[in-house]
Amino acid sequence: xxxxxxxxxxxxxxxxxxxxxxxxxxxxxxxxxxxxxxxxxxxxxxxxxxxxxxxxxxxxxxxxxxxxxxxxxxxxxxxxxxxxxxxxxxxxxxxxxxxxxxxxxxxxxxxxxxxxxxxxxxxxxxxxxxxxxxxxxxxxxxxxxxxxxxxxxxxxxxxxxxxxxxxxxxxxxxxxxxxxxxxxxxxxxxxxxxxxxxxxxxxxxxxxxxxxxxxxxxxxxxxxxxxxxxxxxxxxxxxxxxxxxxxxxxxxxxxxxxxxxxxxxxxxxxxxxxxxxxxxxxxxxxxxxxxxxxxxxxxxxxxxxxxxxxxxxxxxxxxxxxxxxxxxxxxxxxxxxxxxxxxxxxxxxxxxxxxxxxxxxxxxxxxxxxxxxxxxxxxxxxxxxxxxxxxxxxxxxxxxxxxxxxxxxxxxxxxxxxxxxxxxxxxxxxxxxxxxxxxxxxxxxxxxxxxxxxxxxxxxxxxxxxxxxxxxxxxxxxxxxxxxxxxxxxxxxxxxxxxxxxxxxxxxxxxxxxxxx
Amino acid sequence: xxxxxxxxxxxxxxxxxxxxxxxxxxxxxxxxxxxxxxxxxxxxxxxxxxxxxxxxxxxxxxxxxxxxxxxxxxxxxxxxxxxxxxxxxxxxxxxxxxxxxxxxxxxxxxxxxxxxxxxx
Numbered sequence: 001x002x003x004x005x006x007x008x009x010x011x012x013x014x015x016x017x018x019x020x021x022x023x024x025x026x027x028x029x030x031x032x033x034x035x036x037x038x039x040x041x042x043x044x045x046x047x048x049x050x051x052x053x054x055x056x057x058x059x060x061x062x063x064x065x066x067x068x069x070x071x072x073x074x075x076x077x078x079x080x081x082x083x084x085x086x087x088x089x090x091x092x093x094x095x096x097x098x099x100x101x102x103x104x105x106x107x108x109x110x111x112x113x114x115x116x117x118x119x120x121x122x123x124x125x126x127x128x129x130x131x132x133x134x135x136x137x138x139x140x141x142x143x144x145x146x147x148x149x150x151x152x153x154x155x156x157x158x159x160x161x162x163x164x165x166x167x168x169x170x171x172x173x174x175x176x177x178x179x180x181x182x183x184x185x186x187x188x189x190x191x192x193x194x195x196x197x198x199x200x201x202x203x204x205x206x207x208x209x210x211x212x213x214x215x216x217x218x219x220x221x222x223x224x225x226x227x228x229x230x231x232x233x234x235x236x237x238x239x240x241x242x243x244x245x246x247x248x249x250x251x252x253x254x255x256x257x258x259x260x261x262x263x264x265x266x267x268x269x270x271x272x273x274x275x276x277x278x279x280x281x282x283x284x285x286x287x288x289x290x291x292x293x294x295x296x297x298x299x300x301x302x303x304x305x306x307x308x309x310x311x312x313x314x315x316x317x318x319x320x321x322x323x324x325x326x327x328x329x330x331x332x333x334x335x336x337x338x339x340x341x342x343x344x345x346x347x348x349x350x351x352x353x354x355x356x357x358x359x360x361x362x363x364x365x366x367x368x369x370x371x372x373x374x375x376x377x378x379x380x381x382x383x384x385x386x387x388x389x390x391x392x393x394x395x396x397x398x399x400x401x402x403x404x405x406x407x408x409x410x411x412x413x414x415x416x417x418x419x420x421x422x423x424x425x426x427x428x429x430x431x432x433x434x435x436x437x438x439x440x441x442x443x444x445x446x447x448x449x450x451x452x453x454x455x456x457x458x459x460x461x462x463x464x465x466x467x468x469x470x471x472x473x474x475x476x477x478x479x480x481x482x483x484x485x486x487x488x489x490x491x492x493x494x495x496x497x498x499x500x501x502x503x504x505x506x507x508x509x510x511x512x513x514x515x516x517x
Numbered sequence: 518x519x520x521x522x523x524x525x526x527x528x529x530x531x532x533x534x535x536x537x538x539x540x541x542x543x544x545x546x547x548x549x550x551x552x553x554x555x556x557x558x559x560x561x562x563x564x565x566x567x568x569x570x571x572x573x574x575x576x577x578x579x580x581x582x583x584x585x586x587x588x589x590x591x592x593x594x595x596x597x598x599x600x601x602x603x604x605x606x607x608x609x610x611x612x613x614x615x616x617x618x619x620x621x622x623x624x625x626x627x628x629x630x631x632x633x634x635x636x637x
Binding site: 013035037040046115166185188227230231243246276279284286289292452 | 534542560561574578600605607608612615622
């Protein structure tokens with residue numbers, strides 16, 4: 001199959017990129033490993049978008065405030081760009097998304113419910129002429145003899161056939177890496193695009209800023225709307241000293257993590273806003289189900305809770321970008337949404353919620369249009385091409401069975417374990433790093449599979465690669481800043497440095513003076 | 518995890534096979550087959566997209582619960598989303614309250630915490 005623009009992934013950013021590229025006149029193929037419309041964390045959530053009217057003074061003030069949160073690592077020009085694009089394009093979904101009332105006679109645009117939002121993006125993409133291939137996970141990128149990324153190979157799960165798509169431009173929109181924490185919607189968020197791009201030599205930035213955690217019933221990850229007013233108890237009914245959810249210095253999650261390490265923690269939601277009870281199921285229809293189906297009244301009964309790690313989804317890290325149109329350092333390859341770094345707009349802090357959604361929309365629009373422009377200049381497909389995938393495809397030694405579920409538990413523990421909730425130090429990083437190196441060594445030497453089993457094994461490799469970059473980057477930044485909190489270096493230390501991490505067999509760190517500090 | 522596809526309600530349209538983001542289901546002769554339960558993330562997307570209200574997802578995401586009773590819950594997710602209403606008219610009119618309610622909860626917790634600190 002041949003196309004102008006190939007988009008790998010099917011979430012928010014992929015949707016916006018596909019629409020933009022098709023509107024610019026390109027032939028567009030979206031290859032998603034799940035279903036474009038339910039894949040990834042958006043469909044189960046409700047993304048708010050960074051939303052400021054185009055009044056120069058208000059925009060300037062919003063950018064100044066966000067730059068403060070970014071702690072010297074955000075780019076004000078990118079911030080202005082995503083405010084502008086979000087304001088212009090989010091309302092364009094109106095033919096497919098039933099925007100609600102703003103309560104004052106107008107339309108409420110900035111917050112959208114995930115299942116309807118993702119459905120709308122799929123419909124808009126199809127209407128624009130995009131070819132959508134569901135259940136088509138990509139396995140590796142292709143490079144031509146000019147050194148340009150020229151498409152991808154993968155495996156179609158329903159037909160059990162391998163596929164190859166040649167493209168003039170390729171956009172990675174594979175989302176962040178949740179390290180298989182169980183976070184709702186994130187089972188597919190295994191960092192596949194980051195692994196593929198790293199095999200093409202692309203570095204990552206911002207990987208040290210994260211992770212964060214979100215609270216849920218212990219048996220199921222849900223959205224967290226009813227929890228902000230929660231009171232917490234231990235198994236003996238003693239109230240726990242948990243600072244409120246917006247307390248400074250991540251004190252809320254740190255205290256919860258500390259208590260969960262010690263034993264069962266129960267939540268009491270009876271203090272939640274009275275106005276929430278009658279409308280919770282209308283606003284977040286997935287939230288009541290895990291309780292009702294267990295016969296629990298969530299606003300009356302106490303129930304055990306768990307922190308689910310959010311990996312790089314609410315963290316900041318991802319593929320480093322080479323220009324303002326989301327090109328990576330590999331010619332022909334773009335990265336958008338959570339697959340890309342959000343350091344440009346979130347800096348050292350989480351862009352979770354509004355800023356990351358505006359980033360997904362805007363990076364998608366920008367890259368989609370640029371990829372279309374670039375691809376329409378290219379006429380023929382040059383041969384030959386080479387697959388860049390190595391790990392799990394071509395092992396260094398004899399094939400041996402890999403115990404994936406044990407690896408997934410180890411990776412989640414290395415990044416999200418309760419002992420690590422905003423309390424890490426050199427010894428803790430060293431222990432996690434050593435464990436991850438051993439796992440990578442085993443995978444690299446002996447991992448090999450084909451078909452659907454290869455899809456799974458590449459996911460496992462991507463989870464481990466992402467964890468290695470995260471630990472290496474966090475270990476390299478010897479200070480605390482934003483989401484990166486170290487017990488052994490509790491203060492921010494100037495001057496502000498940006499940090500890149502790269503490599504697969506050997507992970508390397510490279511620091512540079514931040515441009516916007 | 519997905520627990521049941523009720524044969525007496527299912528018309529085998531295979532929309533659930535299609536929309537499942539983690540490819541848990543395979544096409545089957547009468548109804549789709551739950552083929553890869555270990556990949557189920559309990560996201561309820563199959564229930565939401567089932568026009569026949571024939572699917573039941575049990576609430577535990579870590580362990581299967583084949584004996585849970587589906588009947589009181591069938592179709593609830595889809596109705597709560599308003600997807601059963603013609604044009605889904607007005608069903609997102611309360612959505613704007615999400616952000617303010619998050620904030621209100623946080624303020625309740627902050628006030629309570631401060632009051633307790635003062636009383637200690």
